[in-house]
Amino acid sequence: MSITYTAPIWVSICACVCLREPLPRRKWAGVLVTVLGIAILTGFEPRLDKRMILGDLLALGSAICFGFYSVAGRAQRDEVPLFTYAATVYGLAAAWLAVPGWMLYTPGTVTWRCGLAVLAAGVFPLATGHTLYNGALRRLHPTIVNIIATQEVTGGVILGVLVLGEMPTTTTLLGAAVAIAGFAWTLRLQALRQPVQPALSPGVHRAIMQMPTQGQARALPLPQSYMGFVYGFRSVGV
Numbered sequence: 001m002s003i004t005y006t007a008p009i010w011v012s013i014c015a016c017v018c019l020r021e022p023l024p025r026r027k028w029a030g031v032l033v034t035v036l037g038i039a040i041l042t043g044f045e046p047r048l049d050k051r052m053i054l055g056d057l058l059a060l061g062s063a064i065c066f067g068f069y070s071v072a073g074r075a076q077r078d079e080v081p082l083f084t085y086a087a088t089v090y091g092l093a094a095a096w097l098a099v100p101g102w103m104l105y106t107p108g109t110v111t112w113r114c115g116l117a118v119l120a121a122g123v124f125p126l127a128t129g130h131t132l133y134n135g136a137l138r139r140l141h142p143t144i145v146n147i148i149a150t151q152e153v154t155g156g157v158i159l160g161v162l163v164l165g166e167m168p169t170t171t172t173l174l175g176a177a178v179a180i181a182g183f184a185w186t187l188r189l190q191a192l193r194q195p196v197q198p199a200l201s202p203g204v205h206r207a208i209m210q211m212p213t214q215g216q217a218r219a220l221p222l223p224q225s226y227m228g229f230v231y232g233f234r235s236v237g238v
Helices: 004-019 025-042 050-075 082-104 112-137 142-149 152-164 170-193 202-209 215-219 222-235
Strands: none
Touching: 004 025, 004 050, 004 142, 025 142, 025 152, 025 170, 050 112, 050 142, 082 112, 112 142, 142 170, 152 170
């Protein structure tokens, strides 16, 4: 699990290579601290055998794929509406799993409660959670979004206390504190760099810059000349 949550590192690398959106150097400290905190929180496995190595490689592959998944979601922000993109991705994922699921299904082994539990897991934490994640990718750097997503581990610890009455260990609390510190540091730097005018996606910015201007509108500063249009444009779609 610790290896899976190296995803912010791979998201940063994929964003730099594929989207030409490098993460500022100062934010790398926050990313590494967050990953370290999650590693402390989830714990390390001292044993090492063939099965452990295979599991570690699969976890590493999962983290790298999450990087490409995040970059793909951000890359489509100017091309495909959010809900269309989400429905397509989720539909393809469901179709991919439908065949092995049908082949491995044994009648009478799944109760209606289990079926409802699986349905709820698909609708709320998966579909709703990933749609919010993809929506955030359209407005923020992928690393920032992924750093926030790592706090699901901390949220799981809190839910474990509130719902199951499972008290966290000292190591778990230490890891959560370190992860939150790195998370807060990264967000603080993001807030300091936030521009005054609303952030525009590259496609929208290019379209506005190519709009012809006449009269006094040509001499107006950028925010005054089309700020009203920007807010109107951003209000009609994700």
